[in-house]
Amino acid sequence: MAKDGKPVGIHLTASGFAAIVNYPLWRSSVLRQSGYLPKATTLELYSHAFTPPYKGIVTVIGGMTWARAGIFYMSDKLKLYFEQRGVKGGQVLAPLLSSSFVQMLNMPLIRTSIIAQHPSCTSLRASVKRVVEEEGVLGLWRGTTAGMLKTVPKYCTAIIVKDYIERYNPNSGGRDVAEWEVYSFMVAKAVTAAVAGAVLTNPADIVRNEMFKPGTKEGVIGTVMQLREREGWRWLGRGVGTNLVSVSVPVGITIFLIDALQRRW
Incomplete structure (x- = not known):
């Protein structure tokens, strides 16, 4: 059981549904942000993302499911642990530790699945083989x-904002509320x-x-400098639209479904 009596099955169910919905959206974001289809229009990009071949689809969806469920579940457990022991900053420390741990474990899948989306790559297995042969295990x-800089703040921000908004839950204060108010609050949160x-x-x-592209050897600072030289500061907004959809949709669905399933449990 997690905080508020939420079983891990609720987190896995919510995260699994979100992962299935998110797979093509994730592909479109990867294709845009990695520059794999630089001349494609937005319509062509989404058309490519929603059509086969669906490289690594089972592994990617499975990885998304366990990772997102693990972050929210462990964050709830750690927050409860810190609260019981009076640890200051537990609301921030819990998502920080949970997302960092999951990111480290999931890193090989994240990198190889992104490489696999390149038009020249035939499968997820081929991308794993290429990385190991060229760079070792x-x-x-x-x-x-770079992955930690992206994923950890994303989940820390989402979970902290979620927890803050929960203070204004319409069920608090002992007053009777309509069902639509409760679900509207869940959606807004x-x-x-x-x-x-x-x-x-x-x-x-x-x-x-950019760092995940085959043959790229630069670190974080070197990659940022190359982007700056090639594109000026325009690179900061590259793919923000597709990324907003691919990131916010699964996270939002997961948060909403965890609440909704818990309410109906």
Whole structure:
């Protein structure tokens, strides 16, 4: 059981549904931010993302499911743990630790699944083989710093905003409320938290995806300098629209469904 009596099955169900919805949106964001289809229009980009081949679809959806469920579940557990022991800053420390842990474990899948979306790559297995042959096993964790800079703040922001908004829950104060008020609050909370996490981390997403490109050897600073030289400061907004959709949709769906399933549990 997690905080407020939420079983881990609720988190997995919510996260799994969000992952299925998110897969094509995630592909479109990767294609735009990585520059794999630089001349494609937005319509062509989404058309490509929603059509086969769906490279690594089962593995990617599975990875998204366990990772997002793990972050929210462990964050709830850690917040309860810190609260019981009077640890200051537990509301921030809990999502920080949970998202960092999950990001480290999931890094090989994240990098190879992004590489696999390149038009010249045939499958997820081929991308894994290429990375290991060219960079060794540790190459699977290349870009971890950029990945942490993107993922950890995203979930920390989303969870902190979610927790803050929960203080204004219409059920608080002992007053009777209509069902529509409760669900409207759930939707508003989920959307606000998800959008806040997505917008603030778009530049880190771009840096991470650039570092994941085959043959790229630069670190975070070197990658940022190259982007600055090639595109000026315009690179900061590259793919922000597709990223906003691909990031905020699954996070928002997960937050809403966890609340909704808990209410109906």
